[in-house]
Amino acid sequence: xxxxxxxxxxxxxxxxxxxxxxxxxxxxxxxxxxxxxxxxxxxxxxxxxxxxxxxxxxxxxxxxxxxxxxxxxxxxxxxxxxxxxxxxxxxxxxxxxxxxxxxxxxxxxxxxxxxx
Amino acid sequence: xxxxxxxxxxxxxxxxxxxxxxxxxxxxxxxxxxxxxxxxxxxxxxxxxxxxxxxxxxxxxxxxxxxxxxxxxxxxxxxxxxxxxxxxxxxxxxxxxxxxxxxxxxxxxxxxxxxx
Numbered sequence: 150x151x152x153x154x155x156x157x158x159x160x161x162x163x164x165x166x167x168x169x170x171x172x173x174x175x176x177x178x179x180x181x182x183x184x185x186x187x188x189x190x191x192x193x194x195x196x197x198x199x200x201x202x203x204x205x206x207x208x209x210x211x212x213x214x215x216x217x218x219x220x221x222x223x224x225x226x227x228x229x230x231x232x233x234x235x236x237x238x239x240x241x242x243x244x245x246x247x248x249x250x251x252x253x254x255x256x257x258x259x260x261x262x263x264x265x
Numbered sequence: 266x267x268x269x270x271x272x273x274x275x276x277x278x279x280x281x282x283x284x285x286x287x288x289x290x291x292x293x294x295x296x297x298x299x300x301x302x303x304x305x306x307x308x309x310x311x312x313x314x315x316x317x318x319x320x321x322x323x324x325x326x327x328x329x330x331x332x333x334x335x336x337x338x339x340x341x342x343x344x345x346x347x348x349x350x351x352x353x354x355x356x357x358x359x360x361x362x363x364x365x366x367x368x369x370x371x372x373x374x375x376x377x378x379x380x381x
Contacts, residue, residue, distance in 0.1 A: 152309075182369070184371075191371060191372070191373040191374065192356065192371040192374070193371075194369050194370075194371075197367075197369075204366075204367070205366050205367070205368075238308065240310065242310075249360070249367045250297070250298050250360035250361060250362060250367050250368075250369075251298055251315070251317070251360075253300060253312035253315055254310075254312070254369075255312070256302075256309050256310040256311070257309065258307070258308055258309045259308050259309065
């Protein structure tokens with residue numbers, strides 16, 4: 150079975166440009182999580198969805214970040230405009246229906262974003 | 266304050282040595298879950314184990330063992346007879362329900378280098 154799929158794997162862009170990261174969760178999973186990993190702050194939860202509905206976006210750093218999940222098999226994380234401090238690895242993860250705090254999360258390979 | 270603390274930033278051992286990765290957590294909930302994930306050089310986080318707050322029984326899986334002690338809020342991970350393939354970053358994580366919101370916290374990770 151395919152795992153969580155993220156694209157692109159690497160993205161290099163210039164400050165001020167719009168960046169869109171994509172994620173396809175594992176089929177049958179109804180929770181989807183977006184994380185950001187940096188050396189300074191470690192792994193931070195940005196937002197998570199349940200059944201395509203955003204549940205907790207308190208980790209989204211600022212209004213430049215937005216996330217959507219138009220259907221059960223696709224989600225996007227958009228940064229507009231991007232800044233050099235947004236450079237990080239962005240992970241998408243999904244988990245099975247049920248108790249979100251109990252179920253383990255399955256992570257994608259990540260998107261390494263570099264903003265010049 | 267950090268919800269999950271992994272004080273060991275990096276550990277280096279020689280193959281076949283035993284190594285323990287420490288994890289200390291902080292929560293006021295009585296129901297919570299603790300996890301360990303492995304992040305190999307490829308980047309994708311892989312689930313290793315889950316423990317719920319009501320089950321303090323230690324667990325062994327092959328060369329891996331976990332020691333959960335509520336009295337010290339610790340959930341330590343031991344690798345016996347380490348191998349080069351164990352080289353990775355290991356994350357301890359806590360999930361809990363806080364004010365009816367599910368919260369997910371990761372430690373900063375411990376990088377394990379196993380040398381041949």
